[in-house]
Structures are given as C-alpha cells and as structure tokens.
Amino acid sequence: MATFVLIHGAFTGGWIWRRTARALTKLGHEAFRPTLTGCGERSHMLRPEISLSWHVEDVAQLLFHEDLERAILVGHGYGSMIASAVAHRHGGKVGGVVHLDGVLPERGASFLDVAGRTGMRGAGRQSGSDWLVPAPPAESFGLTCRELARWLSVRLQPFPRSCLTAPYPYGRRDRQLPGVYLRTVGTVSNAEESALKAQAAKATLMKMRVAELQTGPLPMVSNPGRMAKVLQAAAMEMGLGSDGGGSGVTPRKNDRSCARQQGDA
16 A cells, blocks of 8 residues: 655644544555644744755655655645655655645745745735744635634644745756646635646646645545545555555565564574
8 A cells, every 4th residue: 555744734734634644544555744843743843943944854854764665745735845855855765746735846936936925825924023924814724614623723833934935945856756736626715726726737737647626725624534535546646556455554675574584583
C-alpha cells in the first residue's frame, strides 16, 4: 500500500489532517502528518527566524528518521511549496506529489507573489506584528458545519510572515516526479476562486492531472473519508498504491530484511 506525508498549510498544523490520516490507515495505507515548526502543538517554538527552509527541513527530517521511501507528499496551500521543495531536494525518497488547493512555486517568487495577496484568505494582510501574520477568521475557510467551524477556530494560529514573503530558493526537480493537482469547488470568495483557478491552469501546463473536488474547502476536515479515497486513487495513478483489500501496510525493505534475520535466528 502507499505511504502518505500530509503537509498542512499556513495557520494550521498536523492536527488538520487527523481525520484523513485515520481514514487512510483504515484503507491500509500509512499516513504521517508532521506539524511544521511554530505551528499547532509546536507553537511554543514560534520565533521570528522561522523560514520556509526551516519547514522544508522539518519534513526532510521526517523522511529520514521514519525511513520513508517513495512517499507521496500531499501539500495543502502553503504546504504545497514545502512538498515541492522537499521533492526537489530529496527526490530519491519521494514517489510523487499531490497539491490540494496548492500554490505551485517558482524560483525567486514568494508565496504571496504566486498566490496573489487577495487570493488566499487574507494571508497578505499587513496587520499584526512585524513578523507575524494573524490567522484569518474560521468563516473564511468555508466550513458550513458550525461544530467543525468552532473546532477549527480555536486552533488557528498566527504564522511567520517571512514564510509567505521570502523568495522560493529551490529549483524544479520536483516536476520530474508524478504530480496531481486537486482543486476544491465550494464556498470561497471570488478572489480565492480566481487564485485557485490560476494555480490549476498552471498545473495543467506542467502536465499534471487536475481534478476538481465537489467537497468545498478543507475536505480533510469536512469529508475525510472522501479525501482519503481521492488520495488513494492518486496513489494508484502514480503507480504507488492499490485499491485496498489488504490487512495492513506493505513492509518497507528494511522491515522485510529484519523479518528474514529474525526467522534465521
């Protein structure tokens, strides 16, 4: 089965992928949901010097310490830039990249340069401290369930401005890997809809498969079962998974080696 690394976007944390990670596990896959430095349960580490490169290293360290091979990186929003950068730097450990409402980076351009300052839920607002961008209101994420909106609201946190404004310093080796772009369709502002359409068009030019999800924004929260099946289908398309039927995750090469050694003991 497939191994997924689920990378959150700005203002959130690994917690936003919890429901989808559980759904993927039930389908027999392996799912990791790292929290980037300064976010979520790591918010106590928030500091001015945190950068996009720091977040890239967060995911790179996960790949190394969990001994992951041919992992599928799934980036949401800002997380797409992290996924692209990790795939560029560590392509030997990455099997493919899935962008969910993602921002496809260009070398020398910042997140806000690419996304547009009015296109991503107020991420370009100049209020807040010199180095922090305040979290947008939960309503801007388009959740229609009040309970889920409240759950999201108390977890949203400020995000380092430099991660959104610093130029992307990496190249394009990630584009040599299989890629899928997923664009949600639902309750969003006209500006954000325009920004997402532009990113989807860019993905088409990059020869990625582009699919629309009729789920509304944040399907990893509002429709985790559907999200898991969409990711499973993307893995199959990339040749990195199957459609279920197994009882667990296929052992990695090192795990199989150890199993043989234990059998010989």
